[in-house]
Amino acid sequence: MSRSVTNIVVAGLGGQGVLKASDIAAEAAFRSGRDVKKSELHGMSQRGGSVTSDVRYGAEVLSPMVPAGEADFLVVLDADQVEINLPLLRPGGMLIDPARLEGVRLASRKSLNVALLGVLSVSLDLPETAWREAIATHLPERLHAANFAAFEAGRAAAGGHGGSR
Amino acid sequence: MVPQRQLLSGDEAVALAAFDAGVRLGAGYPGTPSTEILEYFAQLGGRAQWSPNEKVALEVGIGAAFARARALVTMKHVGLNVAADPLFTAAYTGVSGALVIVSADDPGMASSQNEQDNRRFAAAAGVPMLEPADSQDAYDYTLLAIEVSERWSIPVLLRMTTRVCHSKTVVRPRAALPAPPEPDFVRDIRGRVMIPSNARPAHRRLRAKLAAIARWNEAEGPRRVTGQGRRLRIVASGVAFAHAREAAPEAAVFQPGMTYPLPVEAIRGFLDGAARRVVIEEGDPCLAEALRAEGIAVEAKPEMYRFGELDVARIRRILAGDTEPEPAPAPATPPRLCPGCPHRAVFEALRDLDCIVSGDIGCYSLGVLPPFEAMDTLVCMGAAVGVGLGMRATLPAEQARRVVSVIGDSTFVHSGITGLVEMVYNPPSTGHLVLILDNGTTAMTGMQEHPGTGRTLDHRPTGKVSFEDLARALGISDVLVVDPTVNPAGFRELVRERLAAGRLSVIIARRNCLLAAGRIKEYEKCDEP
Numbered sequence: 091m092s093r094s095v096t097n098i099v100v101a102g103l104g105g106q107g108v109l110k111a112s113d114i115a116a117e118a119a120f121r122s123g124r125d126v127k128k129s130e131l132h133g134m135s136q137r138g139g140s141v142t143s144d145v146r147y148g149a150e151v152l153s154p155m156v157p158a159g160e161a162d163f164l165v166v167l168d169a170d171q172v173e174i175n176l177p178l179l180r181p182g183g184m185l186i187d188p189a190r191l192e193g194v195r196l197a198s199r200k201s202l203n204v205a206l207l208g209v210l211s212v213s214l215d216l217p218e219t220a221w222r223e224a225i226a227t228h229l230p231e232r233l234h235a236a237n238f239a240a241f242e243a244g245r246a247a248a249g250g251h252g253g254s255r
Numbered sequence: 256m257v258p259q260r261q262l263l264s265g266d267e268a269v270a271l272a273a274f275d276a277g278v279r280l281g282a283g284y285p286g287t288p289s290t291e292i293l294e295y296f297a298q299l300g301g302r303a304q305w306s307p308n309e310k311v312a313l314e315v316g317i318g319a320a321f322a323r324a325r326a327l328v329t330m331k332h333v334g335l336n337v338a339a340d341p342l343f344t345a346a347y348t349g350v351s352g353a354l355v356i357v358s359a360d361d362p363g364m365a366s367s368q369n370e371q372d373n374r375r376f377a378a379a380a381g382v383p384m385l386e387p388a389d390s391q392d393a394y395d396y397t398l399l400a401i402e403v404s405e406r407w408s409i410p411v412l413l414r415m416t417t418r419v420c421h422s423k424t425v426v427r428p429r430a431a432l433p434a435p436p437e438p439d440f441v442r443d444i445r446g447r448v449m450i451p452s453n454a455r456p457a458h459r460r461l462r463a464k465l466a467a468i469a470r471w472n473e474a475e476g477p478r479r480v481t482g483q484g485r486r487l488r489i490v491a492s493g494v495a496f497a498h499a500r501e502a503a504p505e506a507a508v509f510q511p512g513m514t515y516p517l518p519v520e521a522i523r524g525f526l527d528g529a530a531r532r533v534v535i536e537e538g539d540p541c542l543a544e545a546l547r548a549e550g551i552a553v554e555a556k557p558e559m560y561r562f563g564e565l566d567v568a569r570i571r572r573i574l575a576g577d578t579e580p581e582p583a584p585a586p587a588t589p590p591r592l593c594p595g596c597p598h599r600a601v602f603e604a605l606r607d608l609d610c611i612v613s614g615d616i617g618c619y620s621l622g623v624l625p626p627f628e629a630m631d632t633l634v635c636m637g638a639a640v641g642v643g644l645g646m647r648a649t650l651p652a653e654q655a656r657r658v659v660s661v662i663g664d665s666t667f668v669h670s671g672i673t674g675l676v677e678m679v680y681n682p683p684s685t686g687h688l689v690l691i692l693d694n695g696t697t698a699m700t701g702m703q704e705h706p707g708t709g710r711t712l713d714h715r716p717t718g719k720v721s722f723e724d725l726a727r728a729l730g731i732s733d734v735l736v737v738d739p740t741v742n743p744a745g746f747r748e749l750v751r752e753r754l755a756a757g758r759l760s761v762i763i764a765r766r767n768c769l770l771a772a773g774r775i776k777e778y779e780k781c782d783e784p
């Protein structure tokens with residue numbers, strides 16, 4: 091069954107928007123009518139420690155956790171957190187880290203999480219409208235414009251190359 | 256009408272079910288991973304309130320359920336230790352309305368001081384327990400817990416775990432329960448006044464109820480059975496059910512929704528004739544022990560899997576009989592006190608003065624990490640005061656004089672007050688110093704209000720407990736209130752001076768949590784008439 095399920099892990103440090111990013115990704119899959127499970131531990135997440143969150147979707151998802159070494163996509167918000175999280179990725183899985191946005195100017199560092207979701211979205215089979223609705227659901231209205239822009243910037247940056255590891 | 260799908264965390268699903276069921280009152284004390292239940296219940300429009308601690312929360316819930324209301328009480332696993340006294344006797348009295356007690360366990364200790372398995376409490380107190388595996392179960396079992404509680408007039412434990420509380424899965428709400436009767440006081444002295452002559456028959460009534468519930472659970476209790484092969488049959492509870500299905504797609508898996516009293520005969524039938532029968536459960540081997548006691552031969556996990564959470568990979572290893580040491584997890588970046596956190600000045604002072612610090616639980620527990628390393632003990636909420644006094648009472652005087660008890664504001668209200676009473680009643684000969692770190696919020700669990708903030712769960716003004724008035728009323732004359740961040744060197748000198756004085760002192764270090772400060776200002780603005 092594992093191949094019919096898409097496994098995404100979002101990782102970073104507390105305060106960077108890891109949980110917000112995984113909420114948005116899960117919501118986008120949910121709005122696309124898929125079965126979804128999203129999981130994380132957020133005990134002391136605000137105090138700057140490592141945080142990871144798992145999102146899985148497909149026809150039927152069982153465990154809410156992505157088994158180590160089975161992530162299809164690893165989205166890392168902090169360059170320093172890439173190495174410790176790489177073992178989560180399956181061979182041939184895709185790493186999406188801040189380096190993917192090289193040369194992209196974001197209006198605010200705060201929307202890095204959404205920009206990386208833009209990169210991710212290009213490789214997923216979820217309609218763009220579902221992503222936009224998900225962003226709108228999980229962010230306050232005054233942040234919508236900036237985050238839609240960040241999402242688009244991420245999509246554009248991902249454009250041609252599907253950088254597999 | 257097709258019920259609407261929703262993507263909810265387990266905590267949100269419990270709150271939604273409670274709201275849909277017309278629960279009159281939700282009471283609790285914050286604690287990861289249970290905190291969001293009451294917060295979401297309040298957001299939905301339910302009446303939710305924080306109590307000073309879990310014991311009081313449960314007592315409030317018992318009162319509401321004596322009054323024929325439906326009540327929900329929430330706490331983390333260690334909270335049930337605090338609330339154990341009312342729990343064990345409420346099992347005897349039973350309830351007139353419904354009483355659902357959520358125990359949110361934390362296998363793996365994502366944010367707790369231990370990983371106790373509260374399934375033991377169900378058996379010890381004689382209270383039925385339901386164990387959801389995902390948010391749909393959390394929703395369904397909350398409703399079922401209310402039904403069971405009303406049908407047998409008994410409190411019901413809903414045991415969640417961190418993964419179930421904090422994972423979001425799809426929920427389809429089901430039809431609401433019939434509305435309960437209006438709250439009303441009906442006198443039942445023999446049923447509710449637990450003097451021994453009333454408690455003896457009450458204990459027998461409890462056992463009779465449990466026997467009836469066990470029969471119901473055998474016949475029609477909640478369960479899921481997936482797969483049908485006879486080569487491998489697995490019994491799994493809670494989130495381990497979801498992991499096990501994925502880890503062993505070839506197996507037949509039985510999830511008992513109610514794990515106390517356990518549907519032993521149903522499980523016996525399920526396992527009958529299976530070539531291999533394995534119990535997969537997180538934490539203690541409760542199910543395996545219970546089944547073996549009934550003469551059902553099952554494989555239990557090796558001892559090494561008692562520790563920590565289970566996941567798909569670990570269950571594959573259990574099924575393969577793999578007891579090789581597990582790969583160490585990647586070295587994660589540990590959390591730390593925020594830059595600009597007011598607790599920093601306090602721990603710098605305690606470090607510089609080489610104090611022996613009897614610590615407690617909250618953000619300030621991070622004072623144990625570099626660059627401070629200024630905490631020597633941490634046991635449970637409130638222990639800072641008592642443990643400090645015990646060390647003062649027995650250490651040689653030159654060491655005793657260095658002992659300081661450090662406790663947060665929410666923790667002080669939770670269970671530090673009785674420690675102060677102890678200090679007044681049994682004062683150490685070298686005196687003692689209690690530092691209350693009043694940052695105006697329960698920061699650790701996500702900025703909840705408490706009786707010392709003077710605001711309710713939904714941040715509206717209410718009665719406020721003044722720590723300084725309380726300490727003085729107890730007869731402690733040296734009570735000082737300072738902002739430690741204004742003049743850190745001065746603060747350090749104050750601590751040094753109080754330690755040298757050899758008297759009983761309380762210093763209230765008052766400065767709002769940096770992350771909460773903005774919000775607190777907003778609330779205070781709204782408070783003004």
Ligand SMILES: Cc1ncc(C[n+]2csc(CCOP(=O)(O)OP(=O)(O)O)c2C)c(N)n1
Pocket residue numbers: 284285286287309331333334335337367368616617618619636662663664665666667694696697698699700768
């Ligand atoms: C019996 C029990 N209930 C709840 C908790 C969870 N918990 C740990 S510390 C704490 C309160 C922390 O607040 P405070 O003392 O004000 O310190 P702060 O985090 O604000 O620094 C809570 C709710 C617990 N560990 N034990």
Ligand code: SF4
Pocket residue numbers: 136137591592593595596597598618619694698699768769770771
């Ligand atoms: S959340 Fe508040 S109390 Fe906790 S570390 Fe940050 S500033 Fe300090």
